[in-house]
Amino acid sequence: xxxxxxxxxxxxxxxxxxxxxxxxxxxxxxxxxxxxxxxxxxxxxxxxxxxxxxxxxxxxxxxxxxxxxxxxxxxxxxxxxxxxxxxxxxxxxxxxxxxxxxxxxxxxxxxxxxxxxxxxxxxxxxxxx
Numbered sequence: 351x352x353x354x355x356x357x358x359x360x361x362x363x364x365x366x367x368x369x370x371x372x373x374x375x376x377x378x379x380x381x382x383x384x385x386x387x388x389x390x391x392x393x394x395x396x397x398x399x400x401x402x403x404x405x406x407x408x409x410x411x412x413x414x415x416x417x418x419x420x421x422x423x424x425x426x427x428x429x430x431x432x433x434x435x436x437x438x439x440x441x442x443x444x445x446x447x448x449x450x451x452x453x454x455x456x457x458x459x460x461x462x463x464x465x466x467x468x469x470x471x472x473x474x475x476x477x478x479x
Contacts, residue, residue, distance in 0.1 A: 364442050365389040371438040372398045372463060379427045380405060384461070396439055398463040417456050424461070428452040439465045
């Protein structure tokens, strides 16, 4: 559910707030957060790109040929985190989410979380009052 105006930061910090929340969630679920995160907001789309996300155990599993196992585990983490990720995006953007998609890439180690926002009801752009 979208947050109220008082819950949301100003437009200049929405991307940063979403990035920080995504890093914290990934850290909570996997025991290690990414070293870098960037959030891009364009009209009805929010993209969160997380870099260097794998744990040392996951990296070792990938090196020994277990990339598919790591990807399966990551997909399970993302499925479990999805409600909290969506709630975060909705709180900071003030918009409902129509769809959330996750993708992992092992080399380089990058995760992308994509959010398609529901149509605007008042015509205001993301981050604008």
